[in-house]
Amino acid sequence: MDNFAFYSPTYFAFGHGAEAQAGSLVRRFGGSRVLIHYGGGSAVRSGLIDRVKSSLEASGIPYTLLGGVKPNPRSGLVYEGIDLCRRERVDFVLAVGGGSAIDSAKAITAGAVYDGDFWDFYSGKPIENALPVGTILTIAAAGSEGSPDSVITLEDGMLKRGATGDAIRPRFSILNPALTQTLPPYQTACGITDIMAHLYERYLTNTPDVEVTDRLIEALLLTMIHEGPRVMADPDNYQARSNIMWAGMMAHNNSCGVGRTQDWNSHNIEHELSAKYDCAHGAGLAVTLPAVFTYVMEHDVMRFAQVAVRVWGCQMDFAHPEVTARAGIEALRAFLISLGMPRNLADLGADPADIPELVRVLCRGNGRNGAISGFVTLTEEDCANIYRLMV
Amino acid sequence: MDNFAFYSPTYFAFGHGAEAQAGSLVRRFGGSRVLIHYGGGSAVRSGLIDRVKSSLEASGIPYTLLGGVKPNPRSGLVYEGIDLCRRERVDFVLAVGGGSAIDSAKAITAGAVYDGDFWDFYSGKPIENALPVGTILTIAAAGSEGSPDSVITLEDGMLKRGATGDAIRPRFSILNPALTQTLPPYQTACGITDIMAHLYERYLTNTPDVEVTDRLIEALLLTMIHEGPRVMADPDNYQARSNIMWAGMMAHNNSCGVGRTQDWNSHNIEHELSAKYDCAHGAGLAVTLPAVFTYVMEHDVMRFAQVAVRVWGCQMDFAHPEVTARAGIEALRAFLISLGMPRNLADLGADPADIPELVRVLCRGNGRNGAISGFVTLTEEDCANIYRLMV
Numbered sequence: 061m062d063n064f065a066f067y068s069p070t071y072f073a074f075g076h077g078a079e080a081q082a083g084s085l086v087r088r089f090g091g092s093r094v095l096i097h098y099g100g101g102s103a104v105r106s107g108l109i110d111r112v113k114s115s116l117e118a119s120g121i122p123y124t125l126l127g128g129v130k131p132n133p134r135s136g137l138v139y140e141g142i143d144l145c146r147r148e149r150v151d152f153v154l155a156v157g158g159g160s161a162i163d164s165a166k167a168i169t170a171g172a173v174y175d176g177d178f179w180d181f182y183s184g185k186p187i188e189n190a191l192p193v194g195t196i197l198t199i200a201a202a203g204s205e206g207s208p209d210s211v212i213t214l215e216d217g218m219l220k221r222g223a224t225g226d227a228i229r230p231r232f233s234i235l236n237p238a239l240t241q242t243l244p245p246y247q248t249a250c251g252i253t254d255i256m257a258h259l260y261e262r263y264l265t266n267t268p269d270v271e272v273t274d275r276l277i278e279a280l281l282l283t284m285i286h287e288g289p290r291v292m293a294d295p296d297n298y299q300a301r302s303n304i305m306w307a308g309m310m311a312h313n314n315s316c317g318v319g320r321t322q323d324w325n326s327h328n329i330e331h332e333l334s335a336k337y338d339c340a341h342g343a344g345l346a347v348t349l350p351a352v353f354t355y356v357m358e359h360d361v362m363r364f365a366q367v368a369v370r371v372w373g374c375q376m377d378f379a380h381p382e383v384t385a386r387a388g389i390e391a392l393r394a395f396l397i398s399l400g401m402p403r404n405l406a407d408l409g410a411d412p413a414d415i416p417e418l419v420r421v422l423c424r425g426n427g428r429n430g431a432i433s434g435f436v437t438l439t440e441e442d443c444a445n446i447y448r449l450m451v
Numbered sequence: 452m453d454n455f456a457f458y459s460p461t462y463f464a465f466g467h468g469a470e471a472q473a474g475s476l477v478r479r480f481g482g483s484r485v486l487i488h489y490g491g492g493s494a495v496r497s498g499l500i501d502r503v504k505s506s507l508e509a510s511g512i513p514y515t516l517l518g519g520v521k522p523n524p525r526s527g528l529v530y531e532g533i534d535l536c537r538r539e540r541v542d543f544v545l546a547v548g549g550g551s552a553i554d555s556a557k558a559i560t561a562g563a564v565y566d567g568d569f570w571d572f573y574s575g576k577p578i579e580n581a582l583p584v585g586t587i588l589t590i591a592a593a594g595s596e597g598s599p600d601s602v603i604t605l606e607d608g609m610l611k612r613g614a615t616g617d618a619i620r621p622r623f624s625i626l627n628p629a630l631t632q633t634l635p636p637y638q639t640a641c642g643i644t645d646i647m648a649h650l651y652e653r654y655l656t657n658t659p660d661v662e663v664t665d666r667l668i669e670a671l672l673l674t675m676i677h678e679g680p681r682v683m684a685d686p687d688n689y690q691a692r693s694n695i696m697w698a699g700m701m702a703h704n705n706s707c708g709v710g711r712t713q714d715w716n717s718h719n720i721e722h723e724l725s726a727k728y729d730c731a732h733g734a735g736l737a738v739t740l741p742a743v744f745t746y747v748m749e750h751d752v753m754r755f756a757q758v759a760v761r762v763w764g765c766q767m768d769f770a771h772p773e774v775t776a777r778a779g780i781e782a783l784r785a786f787l788i789s790l791g792m793p794r795n796l797a798d799l800g801a802d803p804a805d806i807p808e809l810v811r812v813l814c815r816g817n818g819r820n821g822a823i824s825g826f827v828t829l830t831e832e833d834c835a836n837i838y839r840l841m842v
Binding site: 061062063064065066067068069070071072073074075076078237268269270271272273275276278279280282283286287299300302303304306307310315318319 | 469
């Protein structure tokens with residue numbers, strides 16, 4: 061196990077009606093003027109935004125609103141939010157929504173206290189200061205409710221890039237599984253896929269002797285395999301939603317990823333798909349993960365055999381571990397398809413003729429120099445081969 | 452899953468030489484005058500206390516020392532520490548040691564800012580304020596490095612009782628697995644037992660539909676089963692020590708215990724043993740756990756069968772699940788004995804003739820009225836029967 065620091069100071073309020081705590085939690089964590097940042101109309105139509113407003117009013121906290129966050133959140137709205145925070149002297153940003161609203165809110169909090177262009181943070185500059193941010197989660201997926209990460213798409217060039225820093229970790233996150241019951245099945249499935257991807261990205265490590273984090277990751281994958289089909293068959297199942305929601309947070313606050321190298325190449329490869337085709341991130345991952353794993357499997361066959369046996373219940377082929385390893389990857393693929401996820405680039409609306417351009421932006425954009433590093437360092441040729449496996 | 456709040460804001464610095472960060476971490480978390488609180492001579496002899504002093508000096512932080520914490524830490528030293536903190540205007544307590552030093556330090560931090568008797572907190576009064584506390588852990592066991600809990604023994608009557616509150620959660624904890632390499636094998640085994648007990652206490656729940664936390668608990672138990680024998684065979688194994696150390700923290704910061712009722716009757720029953728006979732808490736638990744589980748198994752046979760199959764690798768006897776459930780309990784017992792743990796009351800130096808007195812203090816002491824509640828509510832007769840199973 062490698063040396064590490066772990067710090068996850070977010071306060072989690074979990075359960076039925078937890079959004080009623082919004083006002084008292086903003087107060088507890090030092091907010092006095094709030095920007096409520098949210099996405100489309102569903103948070104309004106469901107009455108959630110009204111309940112949040114009522115909770116803030118009951119605590120005597122003035123607020124201003126900025127809606128309109130889209131999936132794969134864009135830089136334009138971030139600039140708007142930064143201006144609004146400064147103009148209204150906002151001192152706390154409350155994101156209401158999924159990973160997109162939360163990531164956009166995090167970008168706003170970092171940008172609002174920074175003299176330069178907030179995109180600097182998405183080009184490698186460490187985030188050291190930010191306004192405090194809280195979240196009310198409406199989809200279990202991105203894990204942004206407990207993470208120090210944010211991913212934003214720069215409209216100029218459609219570059220999708222991430223930033224990180226403890227300063228943008230939510231001070232509190234409100235997790236009410238009932239808020240996710242009205243999600244369309246496709247979005248629920250995208251969320252399940254994203255959570256499983258966060259687990260696999262941590263599982264693919266080159267650090268030896270990491271039994272405790274291996275086992276924790278496997279535990280969360282087993283949870284998703286158990287609860288995923290249950291929630292797809294019965295979207296109102298509060299208990300299945302609850303297990304998925306906590307697993308989604310635990311999958312990404314890094315308690316199961318400490319002390320080990322991680323991969324994240326599947327995310328990098330997928331980001332080009334959702335940036336260019338505006339497909340759902342989870343849908344892009346469903347196509348990406350099996351392709352990447354098939355391509356890199358030989359790098360550590362026993363690791364893929366381990367997850368196949370421990371998580372997917374495959375029989376170990378002791379004479380041919382690669383058979384077991386491959387069976388685990390195919391079990392993942394079949395599971396994602398069973399949730400209704402796409403199978404290939406065509407299902408995502410992507411054109412194989414674009415592969416050279418996808419590879420160029422992936423491996424040459426934003427300061428990269430021809431390869432992406434992770435579990436296996438992937439050259440431009442490797443990345444092209446992986447995209448071709450998705451055809 | 453039940454509604455819950457989860458808050459674990461401790462900063463963890465993990466790895467080789469992490470104790471060198473003591474000074475900068477005290478500074479980061481607001482300390483300017485430190486009480487270093489520790490146990491016996493081993494922390495001094497090993498040079499650890501000197502390294503901690505050097506780190507504080509390098510950060511320009513004055514300190515005072517209070518050693519002498521014993522296993523099953525006593526109220527007397529807590530009163531002494533409270534006086535010392537007030538006299539020296541200490542604003543940060545740094546515990547160096549295991550659960551005893553940390554629990555004693557937590558009691559001091561709560562008592563130092565309270566006008567009444569600190570024992571009030573161990574008699575049910577919530578802890579709302581405390582000086583900040585940090586820890587440098589030297590044994591993976593109690594999980595106090597990441598928990599809001601403290602257990603102290605009142606010398607007047609030898610009552611062993613717990614207190615809890617977010618105010619006594621450590622601001623930071625330094626976890627260097629190498630510091631645990633010099634532990635005597637018996638203490639290492641006691642620590643492993645204590646960690647497994649924290650997991651079982653959470654596993655025994657009456658809350659249905661808690662797949663995610665079931666799986667997380669199982670993951671940590673599997674880790675202990677893998678790493679325990681490895682570290683007993685090779686005490687210098689840094690990697691095995693690392694996996695155990697992180698599992699010990701995760702077992703008790705409650706990330707795997709949220710949203711579910713928990714048991715804690717095994718701890719209650721054991722506390723009378725270590726309070727009366729001053730045996731190691733882990734050793735007492737090794738005798739207690741199989742007895743309690745055997746006694747309460749019928750309350751939920753399938754739960755015991757589940758842990759038997761998923762954790763201990765038992766074959767499921769579908770016609771007779773109680774056979775599987777019992778096999779899992781026996782596997783636990785055999786595992787603990789294989790680590791060198793005691794088998795019965797005699798091994799602990801306890802006298803079966805004392806059982807009526809143990810039961811009286813357990814079920815009637817400190818405001819209890821004849822029973823202890825948990826996974827199963829246990830009457831005085833039940834508790835006596837359980838102690839008799841340990842003979």
